[in-house]
Amino acid sequence: MSFTLTVNGKSHALDADDDTPLLYVLRDELRLNGARYGCGVGQCGACTVLCDGIPLRSCFVPAVSLSGRELTTLEGLRAPDGTLHPLQRAFLDEQAGQCAYCIPGMIMAAAALLRQKARPSEAEIRTALDSNLCRCGSHNRIVRAIQRAAAEMAR
Incomplete structure (x- = not known):
């Protein structure tokens, strides 16, 4: 399925299965490796990203369901010049x-x-x-x- 995600202020046109977790899209398609795979069922928090400013476990939420939402990863906390948050x-x-x-x-x-x-x-x-x-x-x-x-x- 084709969809668009806004991650760290940038829009990305993507194609993935309906049930592909956001974590896999972030790591495999967008090469954003800050979020980590821990448990795979949303219990450990290693995969946490922000969705509209609210913590979200990215390991089990389908990426396609987040189209139109603002996602922020660990990489997105840095300033544009690369300065650490x-x-x-x-x-x-x-x-x-x-x-x-x-x-x-x-x-x-x-x-x-x-x-x-x-x-x-x-x-x-x-x-x-x-x-x-x-x-x-x-x-x-x-x-x-x-x-x-x-x-x-x-x-």
């Missing part, structure tokens, strides 16, 4: 990722949170990330990174 920089500065497999999904969930609330509390951060799984136990560094980014973005 404050969240990306803070995650690096706080060494928030041990294996870093979950980090793209964590950053995208955090980006959605910071769009809703500029200075979330630690409890609000933990709630926003509750369904994003990290097997390495980097949760405290992840929370610190989000707090750091929020402070920087509030300046």
